[in-house]
Amino acid sequence: MFKLPELTYAYDALEPYIDARTMETHHSKHHQAYVNNLNAALENLKELSTRSIEELLEDLNNLPAQSHWAIRNNGGGHYNHSFFWQLLNKDGAKEPGGKLRDKINATFGDFETFKIKFKAAALTRFGSGWAWLVVNRESDLEILSTPNQDTPLSDGKKPLLALDVWEHAYYLLYTNKRADYIDNWWNVVDWNKVEELYNK
Numbered sequence: 438m439f440k441l442p443e444l445t446y447a448y449d450a451l452e453p454y455i456d457a458r459t460m461e462t463h464h465s466k467h468h469q470a471y472v473n474n475l476n477a478a479l480e481n482l483k484e485l486s487t488r489s490i491e492e493l494l495e496d497l498n499n500l501p502a503q504s505h506w507a508i509r510n511n512g513g514g515h516y517n518h519s520f521f522w523q524l525l526n527k528d529g530a531k532e533p534g535g536k537l538r539d540k541i542n543a544t545f546g547d548f549e550t551f552k553i554k555f556k557a558a559a560l561t562r563f564g565s566g567w568a569w570l571v572v573n574r575e576s577d578l579e580i581l582s583t584p585n586q587d588t589p590l591s592d593g594k595k596p597l598l599a600l601d602v603w604e605h606a607y608y609l610l611y612t613n614k615r616a617d618y619i620d621n622w623w624n625v626v627d628w629n630k631v632e633e634l635y636n637k
């Protein structure tokens with residue numbers, strides 16, 4: 438049985454950039470629903486019960502066909518949100534350093550250019566989905582976006598940074614202004630954490 442992870446911070450900890458009401462609804466209602474639906478989908482699949490969420494999502498094509506979409510959508514929802522929460526900290530490092538900084542500069546030119554490209558990926562994801570910074574199979578950095586709750590793990594890519602661009606992530610505070618949400622979200626990205634993931 439999968440469980441909703443507790444946040445390591447209060448719902449209002451990311452104010453004013455992400456408001457408490459959005460955080461509470463997003464975590465306790467949306468994320469909880471993905472967990473519940475994932476557990477329901479796995480109820481009669483005992484052979485999968487020892488797998489981690491990562492193992493399930495890395496092996497989507499070999500799941501029982503009748504459960505593919507339930508696990509893809511709800512398992513992805515559980516994994517993506519768990520990943521997203523851990524990157525948020527208003528007091529975290531505002532920019533990457535170390536080897537990750539060097540790699541970002543080598544790949545995108547500089548940190549500012551990286552941010553512009555990441556924002557473009559987040560803005561142009563039509564409908565619901567996520568924007569990502571990942572390490573691909575060639576150990577290179579890549580910016581991409583995924584629809585719905587699809588995750589780069591299923592393509593063999595290692596996530597470093599994720600941004601939820603579903604309307605439920607920003608509509609209460611930003612209404613339809615996804616660009617403003619993205620601009621403000623940078624204030625709560627903890628680059629120490631992103632670096633930690635990169636160096637793992």
Ligand code: MN3
Nearest residue numbers: 467601603606
């Ligand atoms: Mn969400």
